[in-house]
Amino acid sequence: MPKPRQRYALWLSSQILKLLGALLIFAVICAICWRVFISNIPPKEMKRLQATPQLAAVYGEQGDDLTIYTQEQPSVTKAESNYGYFGVSRYAFIPAAGQLQVIFRYNNSTLRHLQEDYALPERPAPGDPTLFDVTVVTVSDSTPNVEGDEQKARIHHTSCRVDTTALYTYVCFIFDNVNVNETTAGVFLDVYYREDIRYEESAYGTLLLYSSSSPNIGVELSRQERKALEQLLQSAS
Numbered sequence: 001m002p003k004p005r006q007r008y009a010l011w012l013s014s015q016i017l018k019l020l021g022a023l024l025i026f027a028v029i030c031a032i033c034w035r036v037f038i039s040n041i042p043p044k045e046m047k048r049l050q051a052t053p054q055l056a057a058v059y060g061e062q063g064d065d066l067t068i069y070t071q072e073q074p075s076v077t078k079a080e081s082n083y084g085y086f087g088v089s090r091y092a093f094i095p096a097a098g099q100l101q102v103i104f105r106y107n108n109s110t111l112r113h114l115q116e117d118y119a120l121p122e123r124p125a126p127g128d129p130t131l132f133d134v135t136v137v138t139v140s141d142s143t144p145n146v147e148g149d150e151q152k153a154r155i156h157h158t159s160c161r162v163d164t165t166a167l168y169t170y171v172c173f174i175f176d177n178v179n180v181n182e183t184t185a186g187v188f189l190d191v192y193y194r195e196d197i198r199y200e201e202s203a204y205g206t207l208l209l210y211s212s213s214s215p216n217i218g219v220e221l222s223r224q225e226r227k228a229l230e231q232l233l234q235s236a237s
Helices: 004-036 053-065 108-117 223-236
Strands: 086-094 099-107 132-140 151-156 159-164 168-176 184-193 205-211
Touching: 053 086, 053 223, 086 205, 099 108, 099 132, 099 184, 132 168, 151 168
Parallel strands: none
Antiparallel strands: 086 099, 099 168, 132 151, 132 184, 159 168, 184 205
């Protein structure tokens, strides 16, 4: 029979092991929660619409009656060749300004896949807004009953700004002269690697932003967004 001191040592060892096991489980749960929830939160500036001169001008004219909308579309690429490579955390159409604002993102694993897909000697660093060529493609169909006569137009961004987190690179793209009307069948975001831009070929990744068969979802300006637009209007007057 173990002596009292030996029994105490065994009991203490078992308690320490239980505590270490509980701490390990807690650490794993915290890591999962951080990965699933906190790490997916974009930087503060990437949550807001950018106060551009075009947006400020139409806001000055229409105020809270200004129409801004988005749609509920897949937020990440899901093709077998690019599953999860790219995503859009937020986008908004501003018809009166002819403007589309898109928060485009990719994670660090995308850079690993890019290196593998293009046999690059080194893995690109995160935070480079020029690493990918990102354009908007509008598809118009004025005669829906006639197949194959769709008209496509490619639009390049007017400006962009970049921010990074531990896992993601975020780029806010501003596209001007984006006009969605009754003949617009779809609006897409095409992504090409900057060293392999061939618009006649399929893009490295494509995301649907607008479909004529999907309902528009209104977007309201936040207090901070309205304040930024009002400040821009005051500085321009």
